[in-house]
Amino acid sequence: MKQCLVVDDSSVIRKVARRILEDLQFQITEAEDGQQALDACRKAMPDAILLDWNMPVMDGLEFLTSLRREPGGEKPIVVFCTTENDVAHIARAIRAGANEYIMKPFDREIVEAKFQEVGLI
Amino acid sequence: MTPTEYDFLKRFLKERSGLMLSDDKQYLVESRLVPVARKNGIDTLSGLVQAMQRGGNAVLSNAVVEAMTTNESFFFRDKTPFEHFNNIMLPAMLEKRASSRSVKIWCAAASTGQEPYSIGICLKEAAHKVAGWRFRILGTDxxxxxxxxxxxxxxxxxxxxxxxPIQMLLKYFAQQGDLWQINPDLRAMIEWRKLNLLENFSHLGEFDIVFCRNVLIYFDQQTKIDILQRIAKMMPEDGFLVLGAAETVVGLTDAFQPVPGQRGLYQLKQAASATAAPRLAMASSFGLK
Known part of the structure; x- marks a missing residue:
């Protein structure tokens, strides 16, 4: 079973994402901000990370930049999932090493399509 | 729209068209039915549902069914046909049309355009191979x-x-607020025409590649046969036909044969296309003249 880390400061979004991803046969861990996510990754690198942008303590972009410098940090496939839906933000995320990008609001089909896109399912 | 009103819509669509609407399709209902409501002088979706519940407005009910059952189209829908395009059809055409350097493609059920644009994107991505070539893409619906x-x-x-893929969104679209528009050079690659497949379409000319996906399913057996036969007559011997994932020519016509191992991809049967006579005989064997 593939591991997916869901990083979002909204518990509602984490719950929705968890439900969708569990149906897609992922084992889910959750983090409320970038720092928690980084700590989780240092313990065990997940296969996939669904990543919000705007979060307290450490935002998604900062987390991604740090993650890609960690040993083994190039391995997880990172899919941004954020309300930041303009070209400039998307381009910055891709440059920082994001593999895909979901613009909120999202639904089951979009998550599934994007995870297929990057070969996770 | 309240949950009760959404449930009413779900039941209504199931009964009227067999469409199964899941609970997370509010956005779809909104994007499809707000225009229907406006056209009928109704401000909100709640108002629309209430008008339907009052009953007696068949025109409105039909408009709702039609708006909701129109085939939803995705970019690169089903993926495989576009892999076939990149890996089989395009290389074959680049070899066989080397003298004319001209390839004609027809999307026979283009819907809202995602399929022809996806083909256009494939050609853009293969720009180095197709430089100096003329690709005509026709989208009809x-x-x-x-x-x-x-x-x-x-x-x-x-x-x-x-x-x-997000990279392609950045590369081939321009953002306009919450919407995204295909770049002008891609839009210029495609010609659009209104066409009913039940009517004669031989005037469109010859096509090397025909995409006819997820539309035959709406027709009865005899009509499917007729459409496939008429498409066959518009294709050169080495042309390709692409059908939808759930569609086949098997049991319908001998004009086409499946390309072995390539789901949804067909070519004319050499024997059938060699002369006009066998094809005529075949048509009459199906009761078509």
Whole structure:
């Protein structure tokens, strides 16, 4: 079973994402901000990370930049999932090493399509 | 719209068209039915549902069914046909049309344009191979309304997130608020025409590649046969036909044979296309003249 880390400061979004991803046969861990996510990754690198942008303590972009410098940090496939839906933000995320990008609001089909896109399912 | 009203819509659509609407399709209902409501002088979706519940307005009910059952189209829908395009059809054409350097492609049920644009994107991605070539892509559909949308090439955030890799969104679209528009050079690659497949379409000319996906399913057996036979007559011997994932020519016509191992991909049967006579005989064997 593939591991997916869901990083979002909204518990509602984490719950929705968890439900969708569990149906897609992922084992889910959750983090409320970038720092928690980084700590989780240092313990065990997940296969996939669904990543919000705007979060307290450490935002998604900062987390991604740090993650890609960690040993083994190039391995997880990172899919941004954020309300930041303009070209400039998307381009910055891709440059920082994001593999895909979901613009909120999202639904089951979009998550599934994007995870297929990057070969996770 | 309240949950009760949404449930009413779900039941109504199930009964009237067999469409199964899941609970997370509010955005779809909104994007499809708000225009229907407006056209009928109704401000909100709640108002629309209430008007339907009062009953007696068949025109309104039909408009709702039609709006909700129009085939939803994605960019690179089903993936495989576009892999076939890149790996089989395009290389074959580049070899066989080397003297004319001209290839004609027909999307026979273009709907809101995602399929022809996906082909256009494939050609852009293969730019180094097709430099100096002329590709004509024709997109036809029964509905002038969807063709208007196809021509404009403007899609919602939901539509561009199904099947389209984010890199391609950045590369081939321009953002306009919450909407995304296909770049002008891609739009210029495609010609749009209104066409009913039940009517004669031989005037469109010859096509090397025909995409006819997810439309035959709406027709009865005899009509399917007729359409496939007429498409066969518009294709050169080495042309390709692409059908939808759930469609086949098997049991319908001998004009086409499946390309072995390539789901949904067909070519003319050499024997059938060698001379006109066997094809005529075959048509009459199906009761068509």
């Amino acid at each position: 029964l509905s002038s309304e969807v063709l208007e949308k196809a021509k404009a090439g403007i899609y919602s955030q939901f539509e561009v997130q199904r099947g389209l």
